[in-house]
Every structure is written in C-alpha cells, then in structure tokens.
Amino acid sequence: MRLAYLYSRYPVLSQTFCDTEMLELERRGLDLVIASMYPPKTPVRHEYLARFRAPVHYALEKSALESLVRKAKRQGRWPEALIAQHERKYGVDYKAALRARNAL
Numbered sequence: 001m002r003l004a005y006l007y008s009r010y011p012v013l014s015q016t017f018c019d020t021e022m023l024e025l026e027r028r029g030l031d032l033v034i035a036s037m038y039p040p041k042t043p044v045r046h047e048y049l050a051r052f053r054a055p056v057h058y059a060l061e062k063s064a065l066e067s068l069v070r071k072a073k074r075q076g077r078w079p080e081a082l083i084a085q086h087e088r089k090y091g092v093d094y095k096a097a098l099r100a101r102n103a104l
Contacts, residue, residue: 002031010036010056011049019048026053033057059102068104 005022007015026032032054039058060068072078079100086096 001029002033004033004035007034007036009038009040010034011040011045013044013046016046016048019046022054023048023051035059065101065104069101072104 003025005018007018011019022032022034032052034052034054035057037059069078083096083100086094090096
C-alpha cells in the first residue's frame, strides 16, 4: 500500500509526531511518498530523517514553473480554452491558470 504525506513545509523540528508516525508506517511495510510545497527554512534536521526510506519531494520554484508554462505555450500544450471555460463557469477565484501551471 502507498500513502502520501503533503506538507506546506518539511522537515520542521516541531513535526516529530509526524516523523514518528511515518517511521512506524514504513516499519509496517507501507510505501510512503513525502512531499512538501516548500523546503525547510533552517538547515537543522531531526535525527529521524536519516531513518526514512522515502525521499522528500519538493515542489518546483515559481520561476521553474513559469518556464514550464512558457514551454507549454510554445509547444501548443497550454490549455488556454479549458482555462477560459473554467473561469467563465467558476470565476477567476478558481485560479484555473494556476492549477494548470501546477499540473505541468
């Protein structure tokens, strides 16, 4: 079984409860995916991190995502019509272009 954890920022020293839980799940044989929107602010790491089998995946930085958008537009893969349709149906607050960018 595969289980994913998504954090806004990881690792953070105060997340020892999360680390303990994830280590136990790995010990029980679960395949973990650990993802974080942002890397940690400090270089200090808890000793638990060395025991994880699962790597931590980070979201691309904004500049890298914007580069992907430009490339998708050049290649004709940017879903302009779909974005416009979603904005008409759900409004601009739905942030269809942002969601499309993040899906690249």
